[in-house]
Amino acid sequence: MKHLRKLSFPYLVWMMTLVFGPTILILLLSISDLDIYNLGTFTITFDSFSFLGSTKVINASLNSLFYSLTATFISFLIGYPVAFFLARSHSKYKTFFVSLLIIPVWSNMLLRIIAWEKLFYPISILNMFGISLDLIGTPLAIVIGMVSMYLPFMVLPIYSVLEKLDQNLIDAASDLGAGPYETFTKVIFPLSLSGVVSGTIMTLLPSMTAFALPERLGAGKVQLIGNVIQDYFMKTNQVNAGSLISIILMIFIVIMFILVLHFDKEGETLI
Amino acid sequence: MMNIIEKRWKHVRPILYKVVVILLTVLVYFMVYFPILVIILLSINESESGQTFTALSLKWYAEIFRNERLLTAIINTVTIALISTVVATIVGTLTAIGISSLTKSRRIQFMVLNNIPVINPDIVTGLSLMLVFSLLPISFGMPTMLLAHIFFSIPFVVLTVLPKLKELDPNLMDAALDLGCNYFQGVYKVIIPSIKTSIIAGALIAFTMSIDDFVISYFTTGNGFQNVSIWIYSRLGRRTFSPAVYAYNTLIVFVTIGVLGYINIRMNVRLKGEKK
Numbered sequence: 001m002k003h004l005r006k007l008s009f010p011y012l013v014w015m016m017t018l019v020f021g022p023t024i025l026i027l028l029l030s031i032s033d034l035d036i037y038n039l040g041t042f043t044i045t046f047d048s049f050s051f052l053g054s055t056k057v058i059n060a061s062l063n064s065l066f067y068s069l070t071a072t073f074i075s076f077l078i079g080y081p082v083a084f085f086l087a088r089s090h091s092k093y094k095t096f097f098v099s100l101l102i103i104p105v106w107s108n109m110l111l112r113i114i115a116w117e118k119l120f121y122p123i124s125i126l127n128m129f130g131i132s133l134d135l136i137g138t139p140l141a142i143v144i145g146m147v148s149m150y151l152p153f154m155v156l157p158i159y160s161v162l163e164k165l166d167q168n169l170i171d172a173a174s175d176l177g178a179g180p181y182e183t184f185t186k187v188i189f190p191l192s193l194s195g196v197v198s199g200t201i202m203t204l205l206p207s208m209t210a211f212a213l214p215e216r217l218g219a220g221k222v223q224l225i226g227n228v229i230q231d232y233f234m235k236t237n238q239v240n241a242g243s244l245i246s247i248i249l250m251i252f253i254v255i256m257f258i259l260v261l262h263f264d265k266e267g268e269t270l271i
Numbered sequence: 272m273m274n275i276i277e278k279r280w281k282h283v284r285p286i287l288y289k290v291v292v293i294l295l296t297v298l299v300y301f302m303v304y305f306p307i308l309v310i311i312l313l314s315i316n317e318s319e320s321g322q323t324f325t326a327l328s329l330k331w332y333a334e335i336f337r338n339e340r341l342l343t344a345i346i347n348t349v350t351i352a353l354i355s356t357v358v359a360t361i362v363g364t365l366t367a368i369g370i371s372s373l374t375k376s377r378r379i380q381f382m383v384l385n386n387i388p389v390i391n392p393d394i395v396t397g398l399s400l401m402l403v404f405s406l407l408p409i410s411f412g413m414p415t416m417l418l419a420h421i422f423f424s425i426p427f428v429v430l431t432v433l434p435k436l437k438e439l440d441p442n443l444m445d446a447a448l449d450l451g452c453n454y455f456q457g458v459y460k461v462i463i464p465s466i467k468t469s470i471i472a473g474a475l476i477a478f479t480m481s482i483d484d485f486v487i488s489y490f491t492t493g494n495g496f497q498n499v500s501i502w503i504y505s506r507l508g509r510r511t512f513s514p515a516v517y518a519y520n521t522l523i524v525f526v527t528i529g530v531l532g533y534i535n536i537r538m539n540v541r542l543k544g545e546k547k
Binding site: 002003004005006007008009010011012015016017018019021022023025026029036037039078079081082085095096099100101102103104105106107108109110111112113114115116118119121123124125127128144147148151152155201202205206208209211212216226229230233234242246249250253256257260261265266267268270 | 291292295296298299300302303304305306307309310312313316321322323324362365366368369370371372373378379381382383384385386387388389390391392393394395398399400401402403405406422425430433434444454458479482483485486489490499500503504507516517520523524527528531535
């Protein structure tokens with residue numbers, strides 16, 4: 001078997017280049033005036049740091065935390081019981097119901113955002129049912145959009161952990177005198193934590209860094225950190241400032257990453 | 272008095288539990304499926320603005336083939352998805368075989384690296400690749416978008432194939448070698464056939480990750496090379512946004528339901544066959 005190890009080397013080199021290369025580049029860009037599109041000499045400067053104090057960046061960061069935490073919490077609250085119910089059910093159609101949760105993910109996310117956007121305007125196809133929503137630009141609209149987009153990423157990891165849970169452990173708990181409530185809090189929930197952590201992170205990080213969703217459902221009134229990064233990189237060409245903000249974001253992501261590693265070393269709950 | 276309440280509660284509790292679970296399940300499926308239903312409704316709606324339902328019409332389905340820009344975007348999307356799936360499946364499978372023969376601690380280190388693009392938000396992956404590509408002597412457009420799609424697809428193939436490899440008998444390869452296979456034949460004739468289903472699953476995931484990607488494509492494309500997502504984004508709120516894209520999406524949804532249904536049925540048939 002040892003000879004097969006060679007097969008993993010090319011990918012190792014490829015990943016090292018494309019994962020650590022840009023990270024070093026972003027670090028360099030954030031503390032210098034290097035021009036990425038016209039490479040030449042550069043000097044180390046901390047000019048970009050002045051952007052961190054701007055109200056735009058601070059507001060966007062606070063918004064990102066607020067919206068993504070709310071959406072993740074709601075997804076967990078409604079997603080866990082459903083994952084639990086699906087995993088414990090003995091129905092013939094169990095796999096069918098689980099696959100039903102994956103199909104929407106395969107449909108274009110931008111179009112699903114537009115679908116919500118169209119409904120949130122006072123004049124929409126909902127009028128024919130006598131309903132008129134006026135939610136566009138409100139926090140509620142953004143949270144509904146986020147929950148709708150990322151809910152499957154909360155349900156599926158929790159489901160896959162609960163599905164593999166050994167029934168004998170639950171039987172043992174009840175044999176030893178635990179009621180349904182105690183069995184859940186002392187046995188089932190702690191054992192499902194790896195799924196909960198993966199689910200939380202797979203919901204939290206994309207909703208926090210989304211930029212098309214807040215742009216459309218927030219009607220331009222709400223800016224998240226993703227919008228700021230997109231602005232700096234794609235619109236105003238302030239690559240150095242954008243890099244610094246990305247670094248702050250990366251620090252947050254690394255903390256989340258360590259959390260996943262703690263519970264699930266080989267990423268078995270990620271898909 | 273207390274006793275009566277307690278007795279009643281014992282009867283009510285399981286019913287209450289069922290009602291709550293059913294309501295939550297309905298809510299979850301509603302949240303996830305509602306936008307899909309709206310897209311289907313908009314695809315068969317005669318109105319262009321989609322604000323009111325005017326009349327039932329299939330004209331947007333025909334429009335897919337008349338709108339040249341959209342058609343080009345669709346062809347680009349499918350081409351990128353097919354090529355990146357083939358490359359990611361081959362590289363991912365071979366890499367997974369390599370990883371499974373590593374020692375445990377090395378394997379974990381490797382998987383940490385592999386999972387970085389999976390956990391990283393799209394925007395971070397997108398701008399990282401954009402920066403690296405800007406240093407390389409390649410022009411932004413199809414080649415950079417393709418490289419980006421291959422990059423984010425491989426980790427998913429590795430994640431799907433590796434668990435199946437762990438279930439394989441570690442002596443399988445040695446037996447093949449003893450029986451006169453060389454290393455290439457051992458991998459090709461023994462290992463790959465026994466992990467075939469996971470390879471197909473990995474390829475499906477890679478394909479579907481690629482076909483609806485927006486953020487990473489947005490950061491790594493250039494020179495007017497558009498996939499469907501970029502076509503949509505660049506036309507949002509403009510008159511050039513054609514509802515034909517709702518029709519395209521509806522077709523994609525039905526095709527995926529069909530493929531998934533077919534695989535489910537085939538797997539059920541096989542499971543029944545094995546039980547006999």
